Amino acid sequence: MHTRTLGQGLQVSAIGLGCMGMSQSYGPNPGSRTDMIGVLRGAVERGVTFFDTAEVYGPYVNEELVGEALSPVRDRVVLATKFGWRIENGASNGLDSRPEQMKRVADASLRRLRTETIDLFYQHRVDPDVPIEDVAGAVGELVQAGKVRHFGLSEAAASTIRRAHAVHPVTAVQSEYSLWTRDPEPEVLPVLAELGIGFVPFSPLGKGFLTGTVDTTTTFSDGDVRTTIPRFSEDNRAANQQLVDQVTALAQAKNATPGQVALAWLLAQHPSIVPIPGTRRIERVEENAAATNVALSADERADLDAVAGRLGVHGDRYNETHMVLVGK
Numbered sequence: 001m002h003t004r005t006l007g008q009g010l011q012v013s014a015i016g017l018g019c020m021g022m023s024q025s026y027g028p029n030p031g032s033r034t035d036m037i038g039v040l041r042g043a044v045e046r047g048v049t050f051f052d053t054a055e056v057y058g059p060y061v062n063e064e065l066v067g068e069a070l071s072p073v074r075d076r077v078v079l080a081t082k083f084g085w086r087i088e089n090g091a092s093n094g095l096d097s098r099p100e101q102m103k104r105v106a107d108a109s110l111r112r113l114r115t116e117t118i119d120l121f122y123q124h125r126v127d128p129d130v131p132i133e134d135v136a137g138a139v140g141e142l143v144q145a146g147k148v149r150h151f152g153l154s155e156a157a158a159s160t161i162r163r164a165h166a167v168h169p170v171t172a173v174q175s176e177y178s179l180w181t182r183d184p185e186p187e188v189l190p191v192l193a194e195l196g197i198g199f200v201p202f203s204p205l206g207k208g209f210l211t212g213t214v215d216t217t218t219t220f221s222d223g224d225v226r227t228t229i230p231r232f233s234e235d236n237r238a239a240n241q242q243l244v245d246q247v248t249a250l251a252q253a254k255n256a257t258p259g260q261v262a263l264a265w266l267l268a269q270h271p272s273i274v275p276i277p278g279t280r281r282i283e284r285v286e287e288n289a290a291a292t293n294v295a296l297s298a299d300e301r302a303d304l305d306a307v308a309g310r311l312g313v314h315g316d317r318y319n320e321t322h323m324v325l326v327g328k
């Protein structure tokens with residue numbers, strides 16, 4: 001797979017692997033922990049070099065899994081993790097990006113990831129109680145100490161990105177972006193292009209919806225995050241189906257899969273965009289990685305944009321509790 005360059009010269013595979021679903025969010029895992037280690041190592045064998053985890057995934061067990069799986073190939077991969085939560089009794093309980101907390105988290109993540117350096121350390125959500133300048137300054141100290149290589153933000157507003165970047169250079173912003181989540185387009189993406197910062201779309205497959213494998217007949221198990229998300233209500237799934245139908249039609253015409261078209265659309269938006277689709281199945285790692293071979297013409301992209309614009313999206317991308325944390 002070819003590589004792409006985020007900000008500050010950080011080179012990664014053009015498609016990364018989101019590891020969250022291996023430990024939470026999408027219902028029962030189809031495989032064992034050993035199977036997931038196989039998926040992670042299999043991804044490296046297939047050219048994926050960019051892996052995304054977070055302290056809060058599990059919590060902790062996702063970083064431990066990624067650390068165990070990738071320590072034998074540590075020199076071939078870029079490890080991204082995230083700080084910014086107060087974790088109590090095995091669950092997140094509010095935000096905490098105080099510098100002293102960030103430093104504790106960095107040390108704990110280093111141990112779990114079995115590494116001496118975190119390649120990319122993202123603030124997971126902007127903390128309204130801690131000035132972003134203090135967060136950027138603390139990352140700078142972690143960089144000085146050799147514990148972190150690069151600074152990232154997640155779901156940060158354009159003005160926050162500018163303020164952070166003025167204190168310590170930001171390498172990547174990770175926010176939700178896909179054919180049905182266009183929030184970063186008006187303000188965030190132009191600022192990133194101006195400042196030379198990379199962009200990492202999370203949930204690039206629309207949490208599975210854009211692959212055409214989720215429809216009104218799908219039953220989500222208890223604990224599947226999609227049971228809490230308005231756009232996955234049965235009515236909204238029905239209303240949003242037309243967009244997937246268009247993606248599927250284009251995919252068929254191009255001898256590709258709908259998921260590949262969704263990823264190819266993202267790759268075509270800007271050369272510093274690196275999607276991180278999440279999957280627990282090696283055949284889907286392969287399928288998603290092969291999206292780099294699907295080229296969309298300007299007309300095909302314009303058609304998709306027109307259809308998506310005309311149809312709109314039914315339902316918010318998070319429930320009310322989580323909506324207040326994004327776009328800060």
Ligand SMILES: NC(=O)c1ccc[n+]([C@@H]2O[C@H](COP(=O)([O-])OP(=O)(O)OC[C@H]3O[C@@H](n4cnc5c(N)ncnc54)[C@H](OP(=O)(O)O)[C@@H]3O)[C@@H](O)[C@H]2O)c1
Nearest residue numbers: 018019020052202203204205206207208211277278279280
């Ligand atoms: N910064 C943040 O706040 C934030 C928030 C959410 C996620 N993330 C990161 O972004 C990563 C990706 O996002 P995501 O996992 O939420 O959403 P996603 O990548 O859009 O979709 C994941 C879902 O799609 C399915 N899937 C994957 N590839 C498929 C394919 N080729 N065909 C059919 N179904 C496919 C997966 O099922 P299977 O696993 O069964 O294949 C899973 O249910 C996460 O793993 C995490 O690292 C970050």
